[in-house]
Amino acid sequence: MAHDHHNHDHSHDHGEDDARWKHDGVRVIPGNQLDGNVPSTPGMDRKAAINFARVGAQKLWAGTVTIHANAKTGAHHHGHLESVIYVVKGRARMRWGEHLEFTAEAGPGDFIYVPPYVPHQEINASPTEVLECVLCRSDGQAVAVNLDIEPVEKPETVLWVDPTHPHGGV
Numbered sequence: 384m385a386h387d388h389h390n391h392d393h394s395h396d397h398g399e400d401d402a403r404w405k406h407d408g409v410r411v412i413p414g415n416q417l418d419g420n421v422p423s424t425p426g427m428d429r430k431a432a433i434n435f436a437r438v439g440a441q442k443l444w445a446g447t448v449t450i451h452a453n454a455k456t457g458a459h460h461h462g463h464l465e466s467v468i469y470v471v472k473g474r475a476r477m478r479w480g481e482h483l484e485f486t487a488e489a490g491p492g493d494f495i496y497v498p499p500y501v502p503h504q505e506i507n508a509s510p511t512e513v514l515e516c517v518l519c520r521s522d523g524q525a526v527a528v529n530l531d532i533e534p535v536e537k538p539e540t541v542l543w544v545d546p547t548h549p550h551g552g553v
Contacts (some may be wrong), residue, residue, distance in 0.1 A: 400423070410438050421528035427456040427505060434495060437524030444520040448505070450475075452512055453505040458483055458532035465521040468495040468505075473514035476506040483532055500532050 390454065417430035418437060433445035435448050450456065450469070468475070468489075475489045479501050486509055497503055507514040520526075 406464070407439075412437065414447075421525045422445065427454075429518070429525075431525065433454055434525065440523040442521060444518075444523055444525055446518055447517040448483060448518045449513060450507040450516075452507055453510050457532040458475060458502055460500050460502050460524040460528050460530065461520065461526055463499045463522075464526055465499060466497040467519045467520075468491075469517040471515045474508040475516065475538070476508040476512055477503060477519045478506065479503040481532075498526060502532060504527050 403422075412432045415430075417432050418426070419430050421429050421431045421434075422494075423429060428449040429446060430449075431444065431446040431466050433440050433443055435441065438534060444464075450473075470489050470491050470493050472491055475493075475495065476486060477489070477495060477496070477497075478484075483502065483504050487495075505514075
Protein backbone atom coordinates (compact mmCIF):
# COMPACT_ATOMS: atom_id res chain seq x y z
CA MET A 384 0.00 0.00 0.00
CA ALA A 385 1.46 3.32 -1.04
CA HIS A 386 2.01 5.84 1.71
CA ASP A 387 1.22 9.42 0.81
CA HIS A 388 3.87 11.38 2.71
CA HIS A 389 2.42 14.68 1.62
CA ASN A 390 -0.77 14.20 3.66
CA HIS A 391 0.72 12.39 6.67
CA ASP A 392 4.11 13.98 7.26
CA HIS A 393 3.33 17.23 9.01
CA SER A 394 6.89 18.01 10.09
CA HIS A 395 7.02 21.01 7.77
CA ASP A 396 3.71 22.42 9.04
CA HIS A 397 4.86 22.74 12.66
CA GLY A 398 6.95 25.88 12.27
CA GLU A 399 4.23 28.36 13.22
CA ASP A 400 2.75 26.16 15.96
CA ASP A 401 6.17 25.53 17.48
CA ALA A 402 6.94 29.23 17.64
CA ARG A 403 3.51 30.00 19.09
CA TRP A 404 3.73 27.36 21.80
CA LYS A 405 7.29 28.37 22.60
CA HIS A 406 6.11 31.81 23.74
CA ASP A 407 2.48 31.04 24.68
CA GLY A 408 2.96 27.60 26.22
CA VAL A 409 3.94 26.41 29.68
CA ARG A 410 5.75 28.98 31.80
CA VAL A 411 7.92 28.37 34.85
CA ILE A 412 8.23 31.29 37.26
CA PRO A 413 11.26 30.77 39.54
CA GLY A 414 10.51 31.35 43.21
CA ASN A 415 13.23 33.98 43.46
CA GLN A 416 11.70 36.03 40.64
CA LEU A 417 8.28 36.80 42.09
CA ASP A 418 6.88 40.31 41.69
CA GLY A 419 6.35 42.28 44.91
CA ASN A 420 4.61 45.12 43.08
CA VAL A 421 1.03 44.07 43.98
CA PRO A 422 -1.71 45.74 46.06
CA SER A 423 -0.55 45.49 49.64
CA THR A 424 -2.32 45.11 52.94
CA PRO A 425 -0.51 46.27 56.08
CA GLY A 426 1.26 43.38 57.84
CA MET A 427 1.35 41.15 54.77
CA ASP A 428 4.01 40.57 52.13
CA ARG A 429 2.35 39.48 48.88
CA LYS A 430 4.31 38.47 45.79
CA ALA A 431 2.83 37.62 42.40
CA ALA A 432 3.96 34.59 40.39
CA ILE A 433 1.08 34.19 37.95
CA ASN A 434 -1.00 37.16 36.82
CA PHE A 435 -2.09 38.99 33.69
CA ALA A 436 0.91 41.29 33.59
CA ARG A 437 3.49 38.52 33.89
CA VAL A 438 2.07 35.61 31.89
CA GLY A 439 -1.19 36.88 30.39
CA ALA A 440 -3.36 34.92 32.84
CA GLN A 441 -7.01 35.87 32.30
CA LYS A 442 -8.79 34.03 35.10
CA LEU A 443 -6.15 33.35 37.76
CA TRP A 444 -3.78 35.18 40.07
CA ALA A 445 -1.27 33.14 42.05
CA GLY A 446 1.55 34.06 44.34
CA THR A 447 2.90 33.85 47.84
CA VAL A 448 1.97 35.50 51.11
CA THR A 449 4.30 35.88 54.07
CA ILE A 450 3.19 37.14 57.47
CA HIS A 451 5.84 37.67 60.14
CA ALA A 452 5.63 36.07 63.58
CA ASN A 453 2.92 37.61 65.78
CA ALA A 454 1.81 39.86 62.90
CA LYS A 455 -1.69 40.35 61.49
CA THR A 456 -3.05 42.12 58.46
CA GLY A 457 -5.53 44.93 58.42
CA ALA A 458 -9.14 44.10 57.61
CA HIS A 459 -9.71 43.84 53.86
CA HIS A 460 -11.62 42.07 51.13
CA HIS A 461 -10.87 41.18 47.52
CA GLY A 462 -13.91 42.51 45.69
CA HIS A 463 -15.51 40.02 43.30
CA LEU A 464 -12.56 37.61 43.53
CA GLU A 465 -12.60 34.19 45.13
CA SER A 466 -9.41 33.32 47.02
CA VAL A 467 -7.80 30.03 48.00
CA ILE A 468 -4.96 30.04 50.53
CA TYR A 469 -2.74 26.99 51.03
CA VAL A 470 -0.68 27.01 54.22
CA VAL A 471 2.89 25.88 53.57
CA LYS A 472 4.44 26.67 56.94
CA GLY A 473 3.25 28.08 60.24
CA ARG A 474 -0.17 28.64 61.79
CA ALA A 475 -2.80 30.84 60.15
CA ARG A 476 -5.70 32.35 62.05
CA MET A 477 -8.44 33.85 59.89
CA ARG A 478 -10.99 36.33 61.17
CA TRP A 479 -13.96 37.34 59.05
CA GLY A 480 -17.36 38.99 59.16
CA GLU A 481 -18.71 42.53 59.33
CA HIS A 482 -16.90 42.96 62.66
CA LEU A 483 -14.35 40.16 62.15
CA GLU A 484 -16.36 38.26 64.74
CA PHE A 485 -15.66 34.75 63.39
CA THR A 486 -12.38 32.88 63.56
CA ALA A 487 -10.80 29.62 62.40
CA GLU A 488 -7.25 28.30 62.22
CA ALA A 489 -5.28 26.40 59.61
CA GLY A 490 -1.87 24.73 59.55
CA PRO A 491 0.54 23.27 56.99
CA GLY A 492 -1.31 21.33 54.27
CA ASP A 493 -4.64 23.05 54.98
CA PHE A 494 -6.61 25.03 52.38
CA ILE A 495 -8.63 28.16 53.19
CA TYR A 496 -11.42 29.47 50.93
CA VAL A 497 -12.42 33.14 51.05
CA PRO A 498 -15.59 34.07 49.09
CA PRO A 499 -15.99 37.40 47.27
CA TYR A 500 -16.49 40.57 49.32
CA VAL A 501 -16.02 38.84 52.70
CA PRO A 502 -14.23 41.19 55.12
CA HIS A 503 -11.34 39.25 56.63
CA GLN A 504 -8.06 39.47 58.46
CA GLU A 505 -5.11 37.08 58.28
CA ILE A 506 -3.23 36.53 61.52
CA ASN A 507 0.00 34.67 62.19
CA ALA A 508 -1.03 32.64 65.23
CA SER A 509 2.58 31.76 66.05
CA PRO A 510 4.67 34.11 68.20
CA THR A 511 7.92 32.74 66.75
CA GLU A 512 7.41 31.17 63.31
CA VAL A 513 6.83 32.96 60.01
CA LEU A 514 3.56 32.11 58.23
CA GLU A 515 4.11 31.13 54.59
CA CYS A 516 1.18 30.58 52.23
CA VAL A 517 0.45 30.11 48.55
CA LEU A 518 -2.45 32.22 47.31
CA CYS A 519 -4.66 31.77 44.23
CA ARG A 520 -7.41 34.13 43.07
CA SER A 521 -10.06 33.90 40.39
CA ASP A 522 -8.87 36.78 38.20
CA GLY A 523 -5.65 37.81 36.48
CA GLN A 524 -5.72 41.19 38.23
CA ALA A 525 -5.13 41.58 41.96
CA VAL A 526 -7.77 43.39 44.02
CA ALA A 527 -7.36 44.35 47.68
CA VAL A 528 -9.79 46.72 49.36
CA ASN A 529 -8.57 47.73 52.81
CA LEU A 530 -11.37 48.28 55.34
CA ASP A 531 -11.60 50.38 58.49
CA ILE A 532 -12.95 47.73 60.87
CA GLU A 533 -12.09 47.40 64.54
CA PRO A 534 -11.52 43.68 65.30
CA VAL A 535 -13.45 42.24 68.22
CA GLU A 536 -11.38 41.07 71.15
CA LYS A 537 -12.77 37.55 71.46
CA PRO A 538 -13.92 36.27 68.07
CA GLU A 539 -16.29 33.34 67.94
CA THR A 540 -14.53 30.08 67.10
CA VAL A 541 -15.88 28.33 64.02
CA LEU A 542 -15.11 24.74 63.09
CA TRP A 543 -14.21 24.08 59.46
CA VAL A 544 -17.28 23.16 57.44
CA ASP A 545 -16.76 21.41 54.12
CA PRO A 546 -18.46 18.65 52.12
CA THR A 547 -16.76 15.90 54.15
CA HIS A 548 -17.63 17.54 57.48
CA PRO A 549 -21.00 19.23 56.82
CA HIS A 550 -21.55 19.80 60.55
CA GLY A 551 -18.09 21.11 61.27
CA GLY A 552 -14.77 19.42 61.75
CA VAL A 553 -11.33 20.21 63.00
